[in-house]
Amino acid sequence: MRTDDDSWDITESVGATALGVAAIRAYESGQDDALFQDPYAAKLVSAVGSDGWNNLMSGMRNLGAGEQGGDDTDLRGWSMGSVLIARTVYFDEYFAAAVRAGIRQIVILAAGLDARAYRLEWPSGTRIFELDQPKVLAFKARALADDEPGADRREVAVDLRQDWPKALLDKGFEPGEPTAWLAEGLLRYLPGHAQDKLLEQVAELSAPGSRIALNLGTDKDMADQFRERRAKVMADAGVKIDLENLFYP
Ligand SMILES: C[S@@+](CC[C@H](N)C(=O)[O-])C[C@H]1O[C@@H](n2cnc3c(N)ncnc32)[C@H](O)[C@@H]1O
Numbered sequence: 001m002r003t004d005d006d007s008w009d010i011t012e013s014v015g016a017t018a019l020g021v022a023a024i025r026a027y028e029s030g031q032d033d034a035l036f037q038d039p040y041a042a043k044l045v046s047a048v049g050s051d052g053w054n055n056l057m058s059g060m061r062n063l064g065a066g067e068q069g070g071d072d073t074d075l076r077g078w079s080m081g082s083v084l085i086a087r088t089v090y091f092d093e094y095f096a097a098a099v100r101a102g103i104r105q106i107v108i109l110a111a112g113l114d115a116r117a118y119r120l121e122w123p124s125g126t127r128i129f130e131l132d133q134p135k136v137l138a139f140k141a142r143a144l145a146d147d148e149p150g151a152d153r154r155e156v157a158v159d160l161r162q163d164w165p166k167a168l169l170d171k172g173f174e175p176g177e178p179t180a181w182l183a184e185g186l187l188r189y190l191p192g193h194a195q196d197k198l199l200e201q202v203a204e205l206s207a208p209g210s211r212i213a214l215n216l217g218t219d220k221d222m223a224d225q226f227r228e229r230r231a232k233v234m235a236d237a238g239v240k241i242d243l244e245n246l247f248y249p
Contacts, residue, residue: 004161010140011048018132018136021084022113024057038115087185094182099126103209105127107179118144127173160186177207181214182214
């Protein structure tokens with residue numbers, strides 16, 4: 001059950017959704033013809049030390065995750081898995097285009113276990129602000145303590161339903177410079193009024209030349225299909241997460 005000021009650690013509530021996405025990125029990275037390489041995803045998921053999340057990451061080949069429910073299918077054959085894999089590629093390309101256009105200020109809203117600051121190529125002088133709840137960022141900092149980001153990475157521990165712009169400015173965000181914003185896998189975890197407010201705040205902080213990329217929920221038919229499969233995949237892996245009660249309509 002969500003409340004307006006709930007908070008979480010990486011294995012709890014909305015925090016665990018970041019683990020789910022990272023598990024799928026770890027899985028994809030292990031494929032022979034992987035569409036991207038995210039070596040940090042496996043490191044982050046392993047750091048939790050949970051059998052369920054390790055099962056999910058190491059492959060659903062025998063978990064009956066395919067659209068047909070067969071047991072010889074894999075995560076890519078699962079609609080939600082393929083969406084998460086495709087969106088990783090899409091947003092990687094979004095950032096590549098933003099830096100080609102000369103943008104050097106990046107804000108990742110609800111960064112979760114996104115390791116783009118570490119795994120993508122960034123021109124010198126790029127600043128990357130990662131916003132998420134304090135315990136989520138603390139977990140990531142511990143797990144990646146030995147790794148060096150490829151840009152000036154700054155953590156901003158906030159609640160995105162509150163006054164996060166002040167915290168962002170305090171960390172050195174330059175409102176006069178164009179920004180590439182990302183809200184990947186975020187909006188459905190915010191109530192409608194908080195979604196509106198967040199986008200207003202982003203607009204206020206966006207100098208000319210700024211851009212944003214984000215994803216929205218799915219239509220009802222696809223959502224129903226996702227829900228059924230998701231419950232089965234999670235149960236088969238042994239992951240306990242009550243996703244349906246984390247989303248807002
Ligand atoms: C599905 S995960 C996506 C993480 C990352 N963007 C990715 O795609 O890998 C959702 C993330 O949103 C964060 N989040 C959701 N609501 C938030 C809020 N009100 N304040 C801060 N972070 C929030 C969660 O902590 C979690 O890391």
